[in-house]
Amino acid sequence: MAIFWGLKKKLKKADDDGYKLPMSHSKLSPKSKRLNWQNRKIVSWMILTVMVLILYVVLSGVARGGKEVMKTVGNSMPNYNVNFLEEDAYYDYDFVDIDPGVIAKFDEGVQHYLITQFGSDVLTPNDNELFEREYNMLLSSTVENYDLSRFKGSSNGAANGEHVLLCVPLRDAEKVLPLMFKHLMNLTYPHESIDLAFLVSDCSEGDRTLEALISYSRYLQNGTLSQVFADMDKAAAAQASKGTEKLYLKYMNPDYLKSVQEAFSPPFHENYDKPFRSVQVFQKDFGQNIGQGFSDRHAVKVQGTRRKLMGRARNWLTANALKPYHSWVYWRDADVELCPGSIIEDLMSTGCDVAVPNVWRPLPQFLSGEQPYDLNSWMESYEALELAKNLDEDDVIVEGYAEYPTYRVHLAYIRNPDLDPKEVLDLDGVGGVSILAKAELFRRGIQFPAFTFENHAETEGFGKMAKKMGYRVGGLPHYTLWHIYEPSDDDLRDIAEKERESRKVEKNDKAS
Numbered sequence: 339m340a341i342f343w344g345l346k347k348k349l350k351k352a353d354d355d356g357y358k359l360p361m362s363h364s365k366l367s368p369k370s371k372r373l374n375w376q377n378r379k380i381v382s383w384m385i386l387t388v389m390v391l392i393l394y395v396v397l398s399g400v401a402r403g404g405k406e407v408m409k410t411v412g413n414s415m416p417n418y419n420v421n422f423l424e425e426d427a428y429y430d431y432d433f434v435d436i437d438p439g440v441i442a443k444f445d446e447g448v449q450h451y452l453i454t455q456f457g458s459d460v461l462t463p464n465d466n467e468l469f470e471r472e473y474n475m476l477l478s479s480t481v482e483n484y485d486l487s488r489f490k491g492s493s494n495g496a497a498n499g500e501h502v503l504l505c506v507p508l509r510d511a512e513k514v515l516p517l518m519f520k521h522l523m524n525l526t527y528p529h530e531s532i533d534l535a536f537l538v539s540d541c542s543e544g545d546r547t548l549e550a551l552i553s554y555s556r557y558l559q560n561g562t563l564s565q566v567f568a569d570m571d572k573a574a575a576a577q578a579s580k581g582t583e584k585l586y587l588k589y590m591n592p593d594y595l596k597s598v599q600e601a602f603s604p605p606f607h608e609n610y611d612k613p614f615r616s617v618q619v620f621q622k623d624f625g626q627n628i629g630q631g632f633s634d635r636h637a638v639k640v641q642g643t644r645r646k647l648m649g650r651a652r653n654w655l656t657a658n659a660l661k662p663y664h665s666w667v668y669w670r671d672a673d674v675e676l677c678p679g680s681i682i683e684d685l686m687s688t689g690c691d692v693a694v695p696n697v698w699r700p701l702p703q704f705l706s707g708e709q710p711y712d713l714n715s716w717m718e719s720y721e722a723l724e725l726a727k728n729l730d731e732d733d734v735i736v737e738g739y740a741e742y743p744t745y746r747v748h749l750a751y752i753r754n755p756d757l758d759p760k761e762v763l764d765l766d767g768v769g770g771v772s773i774l775a776k777a778e779l780f781r782r783g784i785q786f787p788a789f790t791f792e793n794h795a796e797t798e799g800f801g802k803m804a805k806k807m808g809y810r811v812g813g814l815p816h817y818t819l820w821h822i823y824e825p826s827d828d829d830l831r832d833i834a835e836k837e838r839e840s841r842k843v844e845k846n847d848k849a850s
């Protein structure tokens with residue numbers, strides 16, 4: 339057994355990138371120049387032990403020899419005095435303080451040979467090759483280099499192979515999941531460049547959004563989801579005549595219903611069934627307890643709290659799902675009924691850093707047939723800025739309520755279906771139904787304020803913050819997405835009334 343330090347011409351070659359890695363603690367490292375204090379202690383104790391063993395062997399030989407001599411000599415020379423060292427003296431040397439680093443200072447280099455207790459684990463410079471191989475494997479599996487300037491996002495992301503993180507927040511959304519997945523499959527942006535990230539939060543008891551989401555995601559990724567939906571739709575059609583759940587459909591514009599029907603009928607685009615790059619599903623509650631029903635969630639007094647909690651949820655999702663290789667983040671609500679499959683490419687092509695389409699919803703024909711839905715995409719106004727001056731710092735201005743007369747230009751209200759869908763308008767606030775944003779914004783700290791930022795929260799605060807940091811925020815007034823129609827309590831009352839009237843008429847007709 340032996341431990342020794344010897345000369346070595348070159349101790350450690352520089353790492354490829356010129357950056358000296360901190361000393362590896364790997365037991366595979368045979369070329370440790372400086373050992374850490376623990377290893378130093380172990381080595382010192384081993385030196386001490388070995389020295390003691392060597393001394394013991396040598397001195398016991400001397401002692402044995404001495405005794406022999408004493409024996410033989412003793413006969414003729416009784417009382418011959420051999421001077422033995424006391425045992426403790428062997429241990430008096432302060433090996434603990436031996437520092438290979440100090441020794442190395444006076445040498446050109448150091449080689450360290452370590453032989454373990456049983457002599458089996460011998461590490462010598464010959465192990466370098468194995469060490470280098472394993473070390474590089476470890477580094478390549480745990481260290482990644484990204485040049486973020488390559489992921490800034492361009493207006494032609496599909497051709498440039500840019501990765502999109504597509505985020506969808508979900509709450510009590512089980513029923514709209516088939517609709518959502520159909521829209522995802524319908525996206526013409528290369529599926530292999532899209533990472534899907536879903537966040538399911540605060541669902542009601544008995545709601546199965548999470549389970550359904552996981553199940554559909556599995557079919558999506560093995561390319562059979564369109565068949566699953568075809569079977570489901572067939573079964574639903576057989577049931578349709580029996581249910582009254584969608585009674586309102588009788589009152590919707592038939593042309594609109596036809597366009598929905600067509601949107602979800604084959605032929606689909608050629609990569610409709612192509613799996614996405616990845617699907618991640620997160621479940622985390624944020625304490626949202628405002629009801630998810632249409633009338634509950636749209637009451638003015640709940641808006642501030644609801645929007646701030648949504649902000650927290652969105653920020654949490656981006657923080658957990660955004661990767662350095664994403665150039666874009668696309669936020670999409672689950673409850674969109676009609677949307678062009680090319681939406682991502684279309685929003686990218688605006689050249690804006692943040693881009694949103696117009697969002698409307700269909701209505702029963704007795705209620706004008708259609709209506710602007712998302713009023714959160716707007717241009718700032720003098721009146722709203724003045725209004726903000728008189729509000730508390732924590733007050734959240736919400737659009738579409740008489741309580742906040744902002745007189746802003748709303749993207750929704752300037753829609754003209756006959757005008758150019760590519761026209762772009764600079765905005766300040768944006769709505770969350772469909773937002774495409776460069777990933778760089780999130781990396782630079784722009785987020786969905788879960789607090790009051792200039793009297794706004796969530797997506798409107800996001801737009802304002804992006805603008806404030808010098809980014810271009812744009813909206814397409816004539817490019818329309820259609821949000822699903824969810825009858826409000828008032829609408830349901832009106833529909834019930836109409837049904838009663840029509841039954842009365844039918845009865846009278848029959849009677850006459």
Ligand SMILES: Nc1nc2c(ncn2[C@@H]2O[C@H](COP(=O)(O)OP(=O)(O)O)[C@@H](O)[C@H]2O)c(=O)[nH]1
Nearest residue numbers: 507508509511537538539540626651671672673
């Ligand atoms: N994670 C999460 N998602 C939510 C929450 N509230 C709504 N969502 C989802 O966020 C999207 C927009 O919500 P929605 O209630 O439709 O907003 P609205 O149409 O603007 O009233 C939908 O996909 C919902 O399922 C929530 O508290 N947490």
Ligand SMILES: [Mg+2]
Nearest residue numbers: 671672673821
């Ligand atoms: Mg919605």
